[in-house]
Amino acid sequence: MEPVSNSFTVDLRRLGVLRELARRGSLARTAAALHLTPSAVSQQLTALSREVGVPLIERAGRGVRLTGQARVLLEHADVMAAQWEEARAALSAWQEGRRGEVTVGAFSSAITGLLPHALRPLTEQHPDVRITVVEAEPPDLFTRLDAGEVDLAIAVDFAAAPPHTDRRYTRVDLLVDTLDLALPAAHRLAREQDIPLRDLAGDTWIVGDPRSCCGAITRSLCAANGFTPDIRHAVNDWQSLAALVEAGLGVALVPRLVQPLHRPGLVLRSPAGPPPTRHVFAAVRAGSDGDPILSAVLEQLRATAARINPYPPSSRTSPQPLRASR
Template sequence: MLDAHRLAVLAEVAHAGSIAAAAKRLAFTPSAVSQQLAKLERDVGARLLGRHARGVTLTPVGEALLAHAEAIVGELRTAERTVRALLEEEPAQLTVGTFASAGMTLVPAALADFRRDHPGVALRLLDLEPPDGYGLVRARDLDLLITHRYPGAPLPDPRGLDRTLLRSERFRLILPKGHAKARVRRLTLAALAAEDWISGSPGVPNRACLEQLAGAAGVRLRVAYETRDYQVIVALVEAGLGVAFVPESVLERVSPARVDVRDAADARPAREIFLVHHRRPGRLVTEMVARLNRPQ
């Protein structure tokens, strides 16, 4: 039978991205972590990790074992918290993971409302860019994950978890205030092909979405400024440096006097926002989900 402690070490290394980072979180030495992994590999009879200069990557066997390790660690943590709560040795806690723009728009009011009703619950918020976070929910490092999917992007395997659609959020085209193209009656991506665009770096979801839209429209767009931070994108557009697509919720905090907001006739992107939690979420998670589902 595989050792649960060694499986927990594997999960920690996978989440931390390196043996050194996992050792720090576990309060072990790196050599002790390496020894536990070596013993687990002997138990399994296969290599689980590939080591490289920037950390580690899981082998296919390691990836398959990780999902089970996360589930086992999650069950052990749930059992431990249940006992400690019954013995009043540990206060109730709720850990939420979210991506940046949801952390700015969707989460604050829900957390504040939750805090008013549950002042004794320890709240924790983690900044996680999708698709990260699913494994943390399985291992019970996270109680609730707020994540998204852009058009055309695959969804991670939700094995052992519940994933529900919270909302679909459309994107709007923003241009510097007074931009000549903002007055065009039927604005298309082709009409903006000569503009400097602002988006994430290659592989970042908003960049992949933009490239997909451009391909569908049969045009090539030039991304001159790369950032995944929508607040930075808005600031660069305000400064007259380019044009961009941003989620509609981000524009709730942007003055109409600062940018021109339009829709492209040939591109109406939207992203799906999901809530992910364990199949037995518990009362606190259920209450937070209810708050997030309330109309904004």
């Protein structure tokens, strides 16, 4: 391989492939995320390696791993990506934010309980700004954010989300969402308050996909209370889940962002002990928060979240019931 040149050039799209490999850990998963073939991913990385003059991947068993030089390059790639986003934001600011497009990616209950309250005033204040909403969850949500398919992501802190220290994103904490127990009205504990989860160990549970936030939280909480839930129904749609609970087919944990569920045969009760919560945040690509339109959307989200939940994520006060759906 040629030594590193003082005048080497780098294709930013190939840098994006390397960043995705660092995130996904394998050529196959990287190819699937970028809608390429593993062979195409390998070719892109080989071309990037020639451009910079150092090896970037090496064989590791049946797969590959990043070299030390690749990790050094990735540190600079994050800086370059942020600077490129700053340049884009500066060009957009030239237009004073009067026109533009913003695509917001969010998980389903944020679309139900947060976005309608935030986007209505935005569309009134900025009638020439086109705002599009798509449903997505980490890690794919952040792959789409990196690729520019989404301009702003709304997500929940859990294993699939990027850490607070990830320099690729500017992050705004929004609110703490509490989860309640959803029980059929005829359930033996329906009249009780502060129900220990352990008392529901023998019940049938209705739980979403384990890769989703609420699905992961439910499984984790049940495990922390000493049992594995008997998951009879795997449902991600909240209205469908509520209908099953109302029919007496199981119990579930439901976030307050999607309440009330308008089901007369369903009751909501608090679990005993500290309330189960999830932290909701917004993120944009590092450097892009200078875009006047994105800045306006972030500010409206922050203001709306403060109205929905007076106890922000940094507060030490116990979260109170959310009232977003009234």
